[in-house]
Amino acid sequence: MKPAIILIDPQLGENIGMVARAMWNCSLTDLRLVRPRDHWLNEHTLKAAAGASDRLNETKVFATTQEAIADLHWVFATTARPRCMEKIINTPKEAADYMVQNPTLKTGILFGRERSGLHNDDIAMANVVIEIPMNPDYSSLNLAQAALICAYEYHQAWLEDSQSLKERILKKDPALKENIILFFEHLERELDKTDFLLPLEKRAKMVRNLRNIFQHIPMSEQDVRTLRGIISALTFKPGSPYKGFDNKG
Numbered sequence: 001m002k003p004a005i006i007l008i009d010p011q012l013g014e015n016i017g018m019v020a021r022a023m024w025n026c027s028l029t030d031l032r033l034v035r036p037r038d039h040w041l042n043e044h045t046l047k048a049a050a051g052a053s054d055r056l057n058e059t060k061v062f063a064t065t066q067e068a069i070a071d072l073h074w075v076f077a078t079t080a081r082p083r084c085m086e087k088i089i090n091t092p093k094e095a096a097d098y099m100v101q102n103p104t105l106k107t108g109i110l111f112g113r114e115r116s117g118l119h120n121d122d123i124a125m126a127n128v129v130i131e132i133p134m135n136p137d138y139s140s141l142n143l144a145q146a147a148l149i150c151a152y153e154y155h156q157a158w159l160e161d162s163q164s165l166k167e168r169i170l171k172k173d174p175a176l177k178e179n180i181i182l183f184f185e186h187l188e189r190e191l192d193k194t195d196f197l198l199p200l201e202k203r204a205k206m207v208r209n210l211r212n213i214f215q216h217i218p219m220s221e222q223d224v225r226t227l228r229g230i231i232s233a234l235t236f237k238p239g240s241p242y243k244g245f246d247n248k249g
């Protein structure tokens with residue numbers, strides 16, 4: 001599931017607003033705050049959130065980290081500094097891939113306070129640490145920028161996964177060129193009847209363009225059958241028997 005972004009003791013409204021904006025840029029909506037300052041939802045927060053300011057109304061506020069993560073299965077803690085703790089360390093991409101590959105897990109990412117980062121007790125509640133690899137001499141990012149990098153990686157991993165899902169479905173039923181070409185010929189035959197492919201000297205080029213349009217994305221056999229059914233339906237003349245089409249042409 002898409003991760004919750006959990007800010008522990010955020011001090012500045014600007015940062016909360018920028019995190020909300022970065023999240024919404026990456027299609028994330030579950031923002032949780034632990035012990036934010038009083039009046040955290042102020043004009044600075046709203047201004048920094050820009051087009052995502054409406055989403056701030058859905059932000060949940062908690063008194064402790066335990067309460068903020070109680071409904072989750074798997075939690076990451078982000079830190080710029082290596083801590084003396086026995087923890088697996090992931091890059092944001094590794095963490096994102098893990099979340100996308102385990103879509104039934106409810107997950108969250110903890111971010112620390114602007115000045116001092118996460119306390120070791122917060123990190124100890126997480127399963128894995130995320131360290132964003134930056135300049136070793138100056139690795140501490142602004143809170144909202146760190147959140148953007150993690151949210152961005154999640155969004156990329158999610159996009160890639162939905163793409164491969166499409167490919168997996170298609171692999172079950174990819175169309176044979178033979179049937180795709182029969183569809184092209186069927187379409188071109190009917191277009192010839194309407195004079196769409198005139199003048200004659202341009203016909204070859206128009207046919208090539210049409211064929212290219214239908215091969216930008218892979219087609220399944222079902223796609224080809226649907227397209228041929230559409231041609232048959234559109235060219236059906238009332239009074240003549242509806243023949244549909246067969247694979248001979």
Ligand code: SAH
Pocket residue numbers: 078079080081110111112113114115116117118130131132133134139140141142143146
């Ligand atoms: N001065 C603090 C850093 C605070 S930055 C310190 O030294 O720990 C605020 C938060 O942004 C951090 O708590 C962490 O959650 C996140 N962050 C900043 N830089 C990061 C990095 N390079 N890797 C992972 N998280 C980072």
